[in-house]
Amino acid sequence: MPQKIYNSATRKKETLKTVQERKVGIYVCGITAYDACHIGHARGAVFFDVVVRHLRSQGYEVVYVKNFTDIDDKIIDRAKKEGVSIGEISKRYIAMHDEDMAALNVLTPTLTPKATEHVPDMIALISVLVEKGYAYTADGDVYFAVEKFPLYGANSGRNLEDMIAGARVDISDKKKNPLDFALWKASKEGEPYWESPWGRGRPGWHIECSAMSRRYLGETFDIHGGGEDLIFPHHENEIAQSQAATGKPPANYWLHNGFVRINSEKMSKSLGNVFSVREILKKHHPEVVRLFILQSHYRSPIDFSESYLAETRSALVRCYTALRIKKEMLAKLSVAGSLPEDKISAPARDYIKQFKQMEENFDKALDDDFNTAGALGYVFEAVRMLNNYFMAAKNASPTDKIKTLTAAGKSFEHFGAVLGIFQVDPDDFFISDNERELRKRDLDREEIEKLITQRTAARKNKDWAKADAIRESLARMGVSVKDTSNTTTWIIE
């Protein structure tokens, strides 16, 4: 099935036709390195990570470029405040970003260029725009003249007159049109600068993406992504610059992810409701965060809250519970030794077929504009099938079991590889989940395990009253116990 993509520029779902056969060039606007990454950054990063993983799993060779903006007003401000160099600020937050992304199991993009390392490319691009008459200089600044580019606004569904009439644009006497934007800014005293044909200065924000995407992916590449707030003006400006310079649109498909909200409100510094990735990861398993993000369609806004993450944790626990049982069952079978050569039964064959079907459905959902929520529906159906098989397979032959469980395992490996979940051993998942939940509730592991031991002893003596009393006190601590034939496991609710 061909890959469909909702193109923000046309506001339609389109079939992906790549510039080069079976290859995809994708550029995503990365962070400005002046503060820690928040859950909104995580959403974008996780989503595009899945886009890339899925395209690769479908046989595309993907070059994924995600930049760092390491020169910008906000970085300069922060550096001034702390009395350190801008390089120190950007280095710190880029390192932090890399750690957060690694923690979230986000694959490192193919290339992660930094703005400051591409200033000559930007100057060259600006020079072309000046030569062609699309840009003009004013006191050492260079501005892009939006009126010279007739398509301006087309990609974000706006027109110049309406926007000017809106009058929410700031009036600068240097600009000929209030919507003109800076390609190059003359540097003020004490600010970092680069030499340029227009004097000492530094690049504007938009030009860096035009320069870097062109350098690494060419004049026209396949997919350009970012948060939905970048549609205007950032991406509009990028298109104007690139297309004015080369005569070609920079990208064929524009992909934008929706926002993370807090209590149905936009998360923003001014509202003081920003949640950093590191704060969240102290309380939640990274895969819970990924699952939470991927449970909704990427273009819908998602509401972030602790209780939603708790619900997501329950869902992930359900998956890992099944995976753990599968692992145990399979381990026992391996110990049992040789695999008899008798044929697998019809019911087993049917299960295997159904797991395969879930994989196909899963891929199809992602082919349809990266519908991760739809895809997850099939993952959970597969979980139910697996659990169902555990019940049905009580009397199945070892061959049946091995073949079926291995087939199921392959399906889950596929789901996990594409979504970036199910990446840890089930036992390790529960260990780390327990640790995290214990810490959150300030509970003591030894205390719990002592009670479990006491209860096990009571149960051995068939002292049900005592066993139940202990279970009651554990329940009051939020600990739920589960007795199996010879062991007792526990989990924090």
Next chain:
RNA sequence: GGCGGCAUAGCCAAGUGGCUAAGGCAGCGGUCUGCAAAACCGUUAUUCUCCGGUUCAAAUCCGGAUGCCGCCUCCA
């Protein structure tokens, strides 16, 4: 003021013209269990904010109303 998006069960959330409206969380009944938990089976929206319209057929298309949200300023 301009532009755009969304409204599906108690909560979260897919589905965008036609089989029984995915899935998760929560709940309920049954099986299992010493009792539980987990798991399985069953169940929880005759209906998709409301009102009109198009169509043999609409949650899905069109018009209108109401509500919520976003962009237009740095922002993922």
